[in-house]
Amino acid sequence: MSKFLPPESFAATGAYDLLPFNFTRLEGDSYLATNMVGESLIVDRSTLDDLVNKRLAPSHPSYTDARAKHLIAEKGDKASAELLALKTRTRYQRLQNFTNLHMFVTTLRCDHSCQYCQVSRQSEDKGAFDMTLEMADKSLDMVFRSPSKAVKIEFQGGEPLLNFDLIRYIVSKAKVRAAAEGRDLEIVIATTLSLATTEILEYCRDNHILLSVSLDGPSDLHNKNRPRPGKDSYQRFVANLQAAREIVGYDRVSALMTTTLASLPRVREIVDEYVGLGFEGIFLRALSPYGFAVKTRVYAAYDTEQWLKFYKDGLQYIIELNQAGIPFREYYTTLILQKMFTCADPGFVDLMNPAGIGIAAVVFNYDGSVYASDESRMLAEMKDQTFRLGSVLENTYEEIFLNEKLLSTLEESFTLSAPMCSECAFEPFCGADPVFSHAVYGDVVGRKPASDFCKRNMAIFRHLIQLMREDREVEALFRRWSALC
Amino acid sequence: MLKLGGKVIRIEVAGGATEVPKGDRTLVVISTNPRLPRSLRERSAYLVRAGVTEIPSGFGHYLQIGEAAKIDFGELENWQRVTSLSDDFSYLEDGDIIRLNSARGEIRVLYRKSSPHNTIMVTEQCQHYCLMCSQPPKEVDDSWLLDEANELIRIMPRGTGELGFSGGEPTLFGERFLETLRLTKALHPGTSIHILSNGRLFADRRFAADYAQIRHPDMMVGIPIYSDDPATHDYVVQAKGAFDETLRGILNLKEFGQKVECKRPAVPPGSREVSVL
């Protein structure tokens, strides 16, 4: 007689318990079930009924899936809970590193006067709108209090190149400190490039500085969005982009686009512009509801539906480009896909839980104030100081980062406990955006059914899932995007 | 053997203009992709092969192999050009780069996307006059070749695995050649570089140091040495003192941590072979 037992001896028994998961109806009869670590399963209605009522037969194909993804555990499966715990830890791993991104607003002065800009000043007065050396020193002290091994400093404006001496000062100090403490240092300058000189670019090359540049679309659209004396924003951009690539390095320059009303009907042209200039992807961003954008009612002038149309059409065009042999990615989609396909969190500030404010990114403003996020300082420009955490001149690190408003906001907006989010099957892909919520609805949690943030993201999640279900090729493409980063 | 250069059959400009602009030398990237985004078309030449009937609009240039395809000029803008090539060039593919000289009616293939070893000839000048040289050096100012190399590097597809530089003697351009190497590194950080040189200019420590300062992660100089006997080497390359300078160049490069590959090419009969190096 054989020593081996037949497969049936090991077969699933069908006696199982439910582990925590949420579900939501997709289109038709299909349901999406996910758990807090982002494992997901799509089943039809009757299978879902059987699953939750503990009637699902072990012979059903979804049974094995549900067990492997820790939606259910058979009596005696002890590892499931431990694996869930492990994956949860992986998912929230970045929290122990605390603040990673430190934004320095070196000046508010700018040579542009963009219609949607919340902060810039057309001023020659350096004293009034530039960060001082003392503030820079004090801010750096805060930066190096962060426990994170990887320190990222991003220079913002206004136009940071207008205060390049201060950038040199901060970079040289930060390099010395990072080297002494054995930390990895990454430096980024967010700029329109209009004032980039060979000297500045060579400095960036020699100090391994990355450039994040602004491109809104074809010449007429870009120049309309970004007026400057001479009306030559686009022309300067194209010339300086080439110079930046040739000096600093092709892969050291990335571009960001700002969406405006005028962009909405032109997404294909915008994508084409990016392709034509040799970029490998685009970030189709929503217009932020802050600053002049709210004041001038630009935001109210178009709703989420219109933006979603813009996004979907752009994504469709990008998929077509890939099918035509032109590799190109949409970065917001890529971030979400990473959340869908892996248990690592890409750590995108506007789409993470707990919210990214203060604990993933922090802003050191030109006047010494510290803000919980870029949006927070824009809100402050509109006289709302809710998310001002303190000042580098007056407060200690502890006072700033243990700020009561910051901590209570993080806690209240935590998606695993926020009303609706805690029961939402899309929660593992989504995030908390308390500053948006505060700005638009007046409280940090917000009513999700009325929230544009919720509406926009939920529509995107549904759309991406549907695209992948309809077309295997798109799924394969999306998997490649999520694996590349 | 592929034919890399020669005369074109005909160049025509659309819109009834008979005048072909004189003396212009243009580099164009070949495309066979009818779905290329608009923003890339103007800079590309669409290759029309035999039997193709649908011809996409908006390309800056069109190439047709033989008379196989009939391009409807009515569809084209009047600045667009159609160049007819002989069957010898039917091997051209998407992503290849050619130089068209419309004044002389010449074509030259500079870059082949499918080839793992593309080499750019940056000059025909050299301090040597090797006995067996297949392309004896010329003493003319051909720095336009280096300009053209830079242009090629700017439009070359990303992801090129390796790029070679040869001559003549590429280092004769000195700092200008180093600029070209820096440009290649900046625009194509993943591309390895191979330089074919006689190494003599590296005997200048300053030049060798500037070269090393480029800090390219994968760049190598290939240097031929014909004999371990200076007299033989100098004779083969027809230049007195060449051996000595080349060796000092290699030593400098090694001192600065640079990759050098010494080649031992076949030497003319009767010469002493390299034994110890």
Ligand code: SF4
């Ligand atoms: S370039 Fe930037 S800082 Fe300047 S006005 Fe425009 S958005 Fe504001």
Ligand code: SF4
């Ligand atoms: S914001 Fe909306 S989509 Fe996101 S988790 Fe909350 S309820 Fe779900």
